Amino acid sequence: MSKLLIENVSKSFGKNQVLQDMSLTVSDGEFVSILGPSGSGKSTLFRLIGGISLPDSGSIYLDDAKINGQRGSISYMPQSSSLFPWRTILKNVLLGAELNGKIDEDKAVNMLERAGLKGYEHAYPHQLSGGMKQRVSFIRALLSPQAFMCLDEPFSALDEFTRVDMQKWLLNVWTEYQRSILFVTHHIEEAIFLSDRIIVLSQRPATVKKEFVIPFERPRREELLLTEEFLRFKKGVYDALVE
Known part of the structure; x- marks a missing residue:
């Protein structure tokens, strides 16, 4: 916090x-x-x-x-989901953690599952609805090491x-x-x-x-x-x- x-x-x-x-x-x-x-x-x-x-x-x-x-x-969450279209959903949520060298893939998979995105880990952003993309964007911000959002x-x-x-x-x-x-x-x-x-x-x-x-x-x-x-x-x- x-x-x-x-x-x-x-x-x-x-x-x-x-x-x-x-x-x-x-x-x-x-x-x-x-x-x-x-x-x-x-x-x-x-x-x-x-x-x-x-x-x-x-x-x-x-x-x-x-x-x-x-x-x-x-950590920052913009108006649009701003997901990278060439990265999978899992790779997108890990981006902030990746940039800071603190990757925890198991935690990311668990959070995606709890967000109702189980089975979409290896999908790409164009395959998700608007609400699903925003969940991915928020999880990415949440997985970044910064405590303030x-x-x-x-x-x-x-x-x-x-x-x-x-x-x-x-x-x-x-x-x-x-x-x-x-x-x-x-x-x-x-x-x-x-x-x-x-x-x-x-x-x-x-x-x-x-x-x-x-x-x-x-x-x-x-x-x-x-x-x-x-x-x-x-x-x-x-x-x-x-x-």
């Missing part, structure tokens, strides 16, 4: 300021979602955390070590039924492994259903506008989505986004 601290981070591209004095934390084993308007800098924030870009000012710490501009500190709208391309199934599957896996997760989504229900906390960003230049602690106990079940309490909470988050 691992703790992330973002402290007064700002970032501009030319005259276009994207982030302004942004500060947030993700505690050990915590699941935190980020919601914000389109173009509010969520992807830029992930690039900064991943060390792909440098902030203009401010600091990013992982387990008290400053990681500004430092790559390889986190950034998930960038990983279910946005899925239909509603597949999306809900993937959310429930993700919660089951996360409950077992308790990785620290920072999750970007545009989907309010998804953020509430999955998270311990939600951070709402403002329009550009983005800063933290509001924070919500999710009051619903775990484990979360699909029936929660239709309760009056859930719908009231959803309205509160929606109001914070549009105000």
Whole structure:
């Protein structure tokens, strides 16, 4: 497990300021979602955390070590599955571990089986559905040695039924492994259903506008989505986004 601290981070591209004095934390084993308007800098924030870009000012710490501009500190799951078409499913999930010299093929096979992908170890990505590809992508991130995970709208391309199934599957896996997760989504229900906390960003230049602690106990079940309490909470988050 691992703790992330973002402290007064700002970032501009030319005259276009994207982030302004942004500060947030993700505690050990915590699941935190980020919601914000389109173009509010969520992807830029992930690039900064991943060390792909440098902030203009401010600091990013992982387990008290400053990681500004430092790559390889986190594992990352993008919007698309980004699987290599020439590698088998097993070889794809082992990629992160392979790059870090910590391959455990038995563990990978076991995780694929538990994800409902038994028998697909030697298949190729084009033979899998969208939901199956996203499971493979998440297992690849989970098998990477980094304890902190950034998930960038990983279910946005899925239909509603597949999306809900993937959310429930993700919660089951996360409950077992308790990785620290920072999750970007545009989907309010998804953020509430999955998270311990939600951070709402403002329009550009983005800063933290509001924070919500999710009051619903775990484990979360699909029936929660239709309760009056859930719908009231959803309205509160929606109001914070549009105000």
